Every structure is written in structure tokens, then in C-alpha cells.
Amino acid sequence: MSTVLTVILNWRTPDMTLRSVESALAAMEGIEGAITVVDNDSGDGSEAMLRQAVADRGWSRVRVVQAGRNGGFGAGNNVGIRAGLPGGRKPDYVYILNSDAFPAPDAIHLLLDHLEAHPGTGFAGSYIHGVDGVPHTTCFRFPSVWSELEAAARTGPITRMLRRHVVPMQIPDAGVMRVGWSAGCSLMMRQAVLDRIGLFDEGFFLYFEETDLCLRAARAGWATDYVRASQVAHIGSESTGMKRWTRTPRYWFDSRWRYFTKSHGRAYAAAATLAHVAGGALWRLRCALTRRETGDPPHFLRDLIAHSLSMGTRIPSTAPAVPDTGAISPARSQT
Numbered sequence: 001m002s003t004v005l006t007v008i009l010n011w012r013t014p015d016m017t018l019r020s021v022e023s024a025l026a027a028m029e030g031i032e033g034a035i036t037v038v039d040n041d042s043g044d045g046s047e048a049m050l051r052q053a054v055a056d057r058g059w060s061r062v063r064v065v066q067a068g069r070n071g072g073f074g075a076g077n078n079v080g081i082r083a084g085l086p087g088g089r090k091p092d093y094v095y096i097l098n099s100d101a102f103p104a105p106d107a108i109h110l111l112l113d114h115l116e117a118h119p120g121t122g123f124a125g126s127y128i129h130g131v132d133g134v135p136h137t138t139c140f141r142f143p144s145v146w147s148e149l150e151a152a153a154r155t156g157p158i159t160r161m162l163r164r165h166v167v168p169m170q171i172p173d174a175g176v177m178r179v180g181w182s183a184g185c186s187l188m189m190r191q192a193v194l195d196r197i198g199l200f201d202e203g204f205f206l207y208f209e210e211t212d213l214c215l216r217a218a219r220a221g222w223a224t225d226y227v228r229a230s231q232v233a234h235i236g237s238e239s240t241g242m243k244r245w246t247r248t249p250r251y252w253f254d255s256r257w258r259y260f261t262k263s264h265g266r267a268y269a270a271a272a273t274l275a276h277v278a279g280g281a282l283w284r285l286r287c288a289l290t291r292r293e294t295g296d297p298p299h300f301l302r303d304l305i306a307h308s309l310s311m312g313t314r315i316p317s318t319a320p321a322v323p324d325t326g327a328i329s330p331a332r333s334q335t
Contacts, residue, residue: 001032002116004108004112005034005036005091005094006036006095007035007080007097008021008024008037008098009037009077010038011099013099014045017037017099021059024108027105027106033061034085035059035061037050037054038066038079041067047066051064065080065083072205073184081194090191093115093188096184101235103230107230110229110230114227114230121190123190124182124227125182125225125230126230126232129232129233136234137169139177140168141165141169141179142215142218143260146162147167148272150162150165150279152277152278153278153283154279158282169226175228177225177228178224180214181214181215182226199213209255257269273305276304277301284301
């Protein structure tokens, strides 16, 4: 029987993390494996609370480990993946679940069954919906210069012309859909693929890390599929405070730049920024003419240009960037 290691990253949300663990335990019924909760150096007593709760509830399949540093979403999950199953054995599959996500009883089984039946598929993602039932788009194409233009312009004719480059994909009503990448809120990964391509790139603090991982898998010949029947409820952005952003933080720009330069080179990254600025300028002109708000965080285009200029003059380094984490949580999702 194939084994599954479920990894849940906690950062200062112990009560919600325990709810996620409880849902994961129910969804792991009948599957051989374990659940590892990684505390990403919360520093607020979360680790002790989690350990005590696991002991009190007699959850023998659950263990809590300490990351030792707030290294971000990918770094924290890597701690759990490297720890493996109890005894240090590697699982056949690794399942990443957000601490604010709650899988349906059959959600993990469906991802496992799909990967077992399709050996050429490396990763499988779930259909994500809010606790209110509203769908969250978590199936995507890979970003490109053209997608940057389309996303920033938000204009019907441009979107229709570049429809094959639009990053968010239409959520299917049923079945399985081949995607570029799926959000790490609920993502099952074949351990053999991780052994070949490596784990999450820890140079990403938040955002784009699963995009990068799926791209590396695709380039190595492994597909990512979106399994519509696997359903997971998701609160969304509770740890990062994304819903309350008043200005886009630097780490988002850092991750975006890292993704484009790592995947396509510095010239391509610069072209992607120019495309976004051009689309953004067009959108702002339309908003000015129609007297409506842009919907972007304050100073977004200005910050994007300034960041890209600063990165464009920086000497490239192969060492992972270490961001200023501040009080930002590394437990997050794209939605």
C-alpha cells in the first residue's frame, strides 16, 4: 500500500491548525502514513499548544516539529518533507495542506487514487472553495510576458486576444484538467518527482514557490492535474493578512522577480515588467476616463517599477534571498 505524508505549516494559528489536522486525520482514514505539523518559529507558544493538544487527543499519527526559523512557506514545508515518515522513511507521496484548509473526507483519497492511476502525473491539486461555498480559483497556466500584459490591462479585447495566456483557468464542472500549476493550499506530490527535481526553492519567502516547483516538474516531464472531485474548504489569507494589505509588500515583488529571472532570465523578467506597466497604464487611463477606482493596492505600479529597476542593477546571486520577514506569516495560499 502506498504511503502519504501530510504536512501542515503553522505560524501563530494553533487553534485553526488543529482544526485542519482534525479534518486531515478524517481524510487520511484508510491511508497508510502520517501527519506532520511544522511550527515555523511562531515564538508565541504555538508549538507547546500543538504538542499538548496532540497528546491530549491521542493522535498517534500526528507529530509536531519545529522549523527553527521563519524561512517562509516553502522552507517550512521542506522541514516536514525532509523529516519523512516516523522512523525517517520516505513516503510515496507528500500532501501539502494549508493550516486554514479543511479537506472533505474523500479529498485526499481522490488525489492519491488519481496519482496512482496516472504514473506520468507528478502533482495533483484540489478544487478549493471558501467556507461560504464560493469557488477559489487555484488552477493556473504559467505566467509569461503576455499574461502580465493581459492581467494588468484588464481589457476585454486584450483578454480575448491573449486568452491562451490568461493565468487563471476556468474551473471545470467535473473531471480532471491538465494545468500548469495548482495552488499549494491542497497539493499532493509524488516523492519520486521531488527526489528528482528537489524540494521548494527556499529563495521564495511567500508566493510563486509552487509555481516554480510545478514548472521544474513540467520541464522534467511530469504533469500537474487539477482533480475537481477533491474538495477542500479554505478560509484564505488568515496568516498573511493579505486581505488587509494596504500596500503590496516587498517579498511579493521579490518572489515575482525571482520566478521570472530563474525560469526565463533577467531580460525576460524586465520584459514582463514592461508588459505589466504597459497594461497597467492602459487600465489606469480607462479608470480615469470612467471615474472608477483601479482596484490595485496604493502605488502598485510605482513600487513594481522601482523594485524591478533595483533588481535589474543587482549582481545575480545563486544564494537564496533572505527577506525581511517582519511579522508576516509564511503559512499562506494564493487565494
